[in-house]
Amino acid sequence: MIRRKALSLGGALATALLLSTGCTTMNNGGLPYEPRPMKVTEAKDLVRERSSDIFDTAGLREANNGAPDAAPCDGVENGYRVRHFWSMYGPDASSLKQAMDRLHEGLPAKGWKVVRFGPAKSEAKQLQLDVEHEKDHHTATIELLLPSTYESASKWEKASRDSLSVTVTSPCHTDPEYRVSD
Numbered sequence: 484m485i486r487r488k489a490l491s492l493g494g495a496l497a498t499a500l501l502l503s504t505g506c507t508t509m510n511n512g513g514l515p516y517e518p519r520p521m522k523v524t525e526a527k528d529l530v531r532e533r534s535s536d537i538f539d540t541a542g543l544r545e546a547n548n549g550a551p552d553a554a555p556c557d558g559v560e561n562g563y564r565v566r567h568f569w570s571m572y573g574p575d576a577s578s579l580k581q582a583m584d585r586l587h588e589g590l591p592a593k594g595w596k597v598v599r600f601g602p603a604k605s606e607a608k609q610l611q612l613d614v615e616h617e618k619d620h621h622t623a624t625i626e627l628l629l630p631s632t633y634e635s636a637s638k639w640e641k642a643s644r645d646s647l648s649v650t651v652t653s654p655c656h657t658d659p660e661y662r663v664s665d
Contacts, residue, residue, distance in 0.1 A: 514655055516620075518562055521656040523665045527551040530565045533621045534651050538571065540589040541582040541647065545572040553665045556655035563661050565653040570646040576629050579647055583610055583627050590614050595623070607633060620654045 521529075530551045538546055549569045556562030573579045587600050595614040603611040603626060610627040626648045630640040 513558060514556075516654065518556065518559055518655040518657045521658060523553050523563060523565070523656075523658055523661055526563070526565045526653055526656050526658075527553070529619065530567045530621065530651050530653050533616060533619075533623065534567050534569065534649065536590070536593045536595070537586065537623060537625065537649055537651070540586050540593060541571055542585055543571045543573050543578070543582050543647070546570065547572075551651075553661065555663060559655055559657065561657045561659050561661050562655050563658065563665070564655050567651040568649070570648050572644055572646050576631060576645050579627055579629070579645055580610070582647060583612060583625070586625060587612055594618055598622075621651060623649060623651045625649050 527550075534548075534551075547570050549567065551565045551567040553563045553565050556564050571579075571582065573582060587597060590612075591597060594617050596617050597612070597614055599611065599613040601611065602608040607628075609629065612625045613622070614625075615622050628643070628648050629645045630636050630643045631645050633640055
């Protein structure tokens with residue numbers, strides 16, 4: 484009897500929490516937030532803006548600026564998120580290390596919260612900065628890649644330039660007109 488009351492009380496509390504926060508697990512793919520409606524073009528523009536924050540803060544002059552791409556959010560009807568993969572280059576490894584320090588110190592002033600700053604969980608253990616924008620919850624991972632310093636660099640790595648690799652990802656949004664090819 485006590486156990487049954489505890490289970491029904493727990494269920495009632497969970498239901499009250501879902502109703503009071505406006506979150507449901509019925510149509511948001513189990514996300515801890517309700518995806519905001521936004522046109523894909525607007526979401527891509529916002530990701531470009533967040534990427535510009537990073538580029539400006541780094542203080543480097545050269546980048547390959549790939550185009551943002553929309554991909555489906557699993558379990559969310561008409562849901563998508565935008566990812567932007569790009570890289571920045573400096574004249575040398577020292578300049579790139581200084582840019583990482585500028586990003587670590589300067590992004591919080593532009594609304595980004597530092598989530599992690601330290602060696603990546605990879606064989607190379609390159610420096611990695613993970614940040615989240617506090618207003619719109621975009622995330623970014625910035626990795627210092629210095630193939631010129633790798634002891635046993637592969638043919639591919641030897642051909643690559645030292646760089647800061649950047650991935651900016653939006654939270655999930657919804658757009659009834661979204662198509663996988665967008």
